[in-house]
Amino acid sequence: MILAAFAAQQMGKMRGDGAVYQLLNLFGAGGILVSLMGSFNISVFVLESAWVLVSAYGLWRxxxxxARADAAGK
Known part of the structure; x- marks a missing residue:
């Protein structure tokens, strides 16, 4: 998911600040975190946890x- 989002963004098919891009990153990193339950790796855990947090922040932002743009337009 992460790679697909990045490739789509690089090809101009997806905006890097859009919700779909952020969700693909969030769920991709989340999936990797779930996979660590079988074989834990601290460096991958830290990296993917940061990826989830940054993606969640991007969605919130x-x-x-x-919401601000909608409020200003009314």
Whole structure:
């Protein structure tokens, strides 16, 4: 999911600040975290946890900016 989102963004098919891009990153990193239950790796855990947090922040930021734009337009 992470690679697909990145490739789509690089090809101009997806915006890097859009919800779909952020969700693909969030769920991709979350899936990797779940896979660590079988064989734990601290460095992958730290990296993917950070990826989840950054993606969640991106979703929150996009939503906040959209809400502000909607409020300003009314």
């Amino acid at each position: 996009s939503r906040s900016l959209r």
